[in-house]
Amino acid sequence: MSANAVQQEHSTPPTSAPTAATRPALAPEQLEFRNAMAHLPAAVSIITTDGEGGRCGITASAVCSVTDTPPTILVCINRGSAMHEVFRKNGRLCVNVLSDELEQLAMHFSGATKVPMEERFAWDIWEEQGELGQPVLADALVKLQGRIREFKEVGTHSVMFVELAEVKVNEKKDSLIYFNRLFHKVKRTAL
């Protein structure tokens, strides 16, 4: 399971992964860590990928800017997630940073609502554009398509380093934040 509450249970674990019934109880330092991470406010994104491994998407908050030379971000994903292998096969992805109106979509892709992968993209809100052709959310605040240059394993997770090829910002949108296990809206203008 992911360290971040938004990312929890966003996929059906592969059969080799521990299930809720067989998973060992969390140690005190793991519970303490998860509580601390729930208090680290973060943007909410839907990470999508399409290619020979298939199409999938997950809600995640573990996205971070790395460098502008070359333009690179990172995305953390649980290696126990069935989607980890899909990202590896496709080698490309899109980070769709959610605007403040998209809380429901965040839940839809979170796994908490148990929506099967094949039904997640059912709504007509997705575009494929540019040379990478990844699923891009028309109404996203920020759209970042890129190639996964490296998977770095750290504990239970992989850090995917993604070199960006297509960058789009909607300068009129406000933002969605996950903090203290709740969604919050943050306007683009000062209060």
Next chain:
Amino acid sequence: MSANAVQQEHSTPPTSAPTAATRPALAPEQLEFRNAMAHLPAAVSIITTDGEGGRCGITASAVCSVTDTPPTILVCINRGSAMHEVFRKNGRLCVNVLSDELEQLAMHFSGATKVPMEERFAWDIWEEQGELGQPVLADALVKLQGRIREFKEVGTHSVMFVELAEVKVNEKKDSLIYFNRLFHKVKRTAL
């Protein structure tokens, strides 16, 4: 320079680094990337370190949860920053996630206000506690002390992987967000 606006110019570059006068102009894809990252809302932290390399602190937003096994976060830092070598020598740090009242302190440590390093810690708001003894901000929302397990170079930056040893949360504090080049306050309760 950092990819993220909060992190820009937070240190005196070492003499080997390009100065403003000699630094090449940014390419269009770098400008586009920085604008996109300014629209990725993020928590604001002061990253501190103390040890044989000296004491220093910088304001940063490139902090991300990685895994709870073992409890690990990452922090990105520009290798051109004078502080990069201090982090390397000390091998430990504290991420002090700022609460909503601490916007001024974020500016104080950002470098934008040109406060020399020796004056940044002048106020009596710092504690040293626990076995790591790093500078901990008494009023922080979240306090994360840990050991830097690895520096991974990516482009102009290093990603520091930090295994946490001391984790503290102030359950009464609200949070501070940087979005669209402005600070915003996000309350812990739903609106």
